[in-house]
Structures are given as structure tokens and as C-alpha cells.
Amino acid sequence: MSDRNMRFRDKVAIITGAGRGMGAAFARLFASEGAAVTVCDVDTGAAQHVSDQIAASGGRAITVDCDVSKSDQVEAMVQHTLDAFDTVSILVNNAGIIRRTRVESISEEEWNLVMSVNVNGVFLCSQAVIGPMREQGWGRIVNLSSSAGKTVSTLGGVHYTASKHAVLGITRGFAKELADDGITVNAICPGLIATEMVLDNTPPDELRAWEESFPIQRLGSPEEAAWLVGFLASDEAAYITGAAFDLTGGDLMV
Numbered sequence: 001m002s003d004r005n006m007r008f009r010d011k012v013a014i015i016t017g018a019g020r021g022m023g024a025a026f027a028r029l030f031a032s033e034g035a036a037v038t039v040c041d042v043d044t045g046a047a048q049h050v051s052d053q054i055a056a057s058g059g060r061a062i063t064v065d066c067d068v069s070k071s072d073q074v075e076a077m078v079q080h081t082l083d084a085f086d087t088v089s090i091l092v093n094n095a096g097i098i099r100r101t102r103v104e105s106i107s108e109e110e111w112n113l114v115m116s117v118n119v120n121g122v123f124l125c126s127q128a129v130i131g132p133m134r135e136q137g138w139g140r141i142v143n144l145s146s147s148a149g150k151t152v153s154t155l156g157g158v159h160y161t162a163s164k165h166a167v168l169g170i171t172r173g174f175a176k177e178l179a180d181d182g183i184t185v186n187a188i189c190p191g192l193i194a195t196e197m198v199l200d201n202t203p204p205d206e207l208r209a210w211e212e213s214f215p216i217q218r219l220g221s222p223e224e225a226a227w228l229v230g231f232l233a234s235d236e237a238a239y240i241t242g243a244a245f246d247l248t249g250g251d252l253m254v
């Protein structure tokens, strides 16, 4: 492979929620371009399957069982990565959950669950990688917000919308404070991407109606999200920080 296709040689990437969906596509892309990858998920079986696929393609990956909403597990996951690969250069905060409950029926427990994974998880993982990134004077953090973070969720409830707005706040706050260290922090804001999160939560006729309402009349693919994340994690994106990129097939134009 040419150097152009090995942008992440000598880089170590942690991808949270990498057992399926977009996270799995991110893990495969970074590994295929030379990175050593930590495949992090609460679903260890799924994560191990992704690591096995990467290894079978000649890449390097470890599987780490980690709930991103638990600080002790996050610290252990980063330490596990350091033990295996010596550093951390790229973090993709991808793990997230959706709930469709309407406002009047959301329990305090459900509200806290969505916030703890989608918001606390992004904060805890980002905080945990600052040390190794500062040591290198180079780092890339890419957060999964959503078009829900800029307007209102197509599928999710108010807790999901609020959590994705918060991800943009975390992105901007970290970007401002870490810029001096050569660490950029950006977000992507997908609309509807064809993953289990969407396919398992949406009746087919509702999905078709959504697709027909988009200027590009289809769902996005996990690979299309991976190409954007790969760019934001590359050297070419060094001057981009605190930004939030839409990936909505034209559904959101702001």
C-alpha cells in the first residue's frame, strides 16, 4: 500500500462502541490504514469479532470490555491500550444509546442512563487520553454528535436530543483548552445512518418515509461516516478544531 493509504501508521486509535455499526466501520478503517486499534464495547463478543476481522486482514487490534459511563472502566481501558501499544493518538467517542420515549413518560432512571453513556462517556474518555496525547504533542478526538445535536432528533426522545447538544458543548470546550497541545477535537453530526441503532428502532414504512424526505434519498452508510472521521483524524485536518460536520444527505443545511 502507498503511504497515502497508510495515514495512521504509528498511530494508536481507541474506538468506543466499536462492536457494531459506525464504530466497527471506524475500527476497520483505522486498522486498514496502519493504526493499532482498541476495539472498546460493552458487548465483548461483538467487539472480539471486529478485532478478529481486523487481525484476519493483517491489522492490529485488541478488544477491551468497557462501559464508557464508568470512570474506573475507562481508566482501565486506556491503561490496557497503553500496555499493549504504548500510547494513544486518536480517540473516537462513538458509544451511544438511543431511547424513543416521549417526554411525559421518561423516568429519571432512563434520563440518567442516556446522559451517562452519551454525555459522561464522552467526557470521561476524552479526559482519560489527554495525558498520552500531550506527551506526543499530537492528538485527535472525534465525537459522535448527531443532527439531533443541532436541531432535534428524528428518532430519539428529548434525552437523546439533549445529550447530542451536550456533545457539541464538550467538543468545543475541549477543543479550546487542548489546541495548544496539538490536540484537535471535532464532532460529526450524522442524520440517519444504516446501523442497528436505526434499523432496530424504526418500522420499515417510517424509515422509507424518512429516506424519501431527504434530498439524497437514502440512509448514509457506516463507511461514509468512517471516511469523514478518518479525514478529521488525519494530519491534513490539523487546522480544524471545535467544528461539527453534518452528514445528513442534505436533510440538514445550516
Ligand SMILES: NC(=O)c1ccc[n+]([C@@H]2O[C@H](COP(=O)([O-])OP(=O)(O)OC[C@H]3O[C@@H](n4cnc5c(N)ncnc54)[C@H](O)[C@@H]3O)[C@@H](O)[C@H]2O)c1
Binding pocket: 016, 017, 018, 019, 020, 021, 022, 023, 040, 041, 042, 043, 046, 066, 067, 068, 069, 093, 094, 095, 096, 097, 098, 117, 121, 144, 145, 146, 147, 189, 190, 191, 192, 193, 194, 195, 196, 197, 198
Ligand atoms: N445511526 C445513526 O443514524 C446515528 C445518527 C446520529 C448519531 N449517531 C450516533 O453515532 C454513534 C454510533 O451509532 P450506531 O448507529 O453505530 O449505534 P449502534 O447502536 O449500532 O452501536 C453502538 C455500539 O455502542 C455500544 N455501547 C452502547 N453503550 C455503551 C457503553 N456504555 N460503553 C461502551 N459501548 C457501548 C453498543 O454495544 C454498540 O456496539 C452513537 O453515539 C449514536 O448516537 C447515530
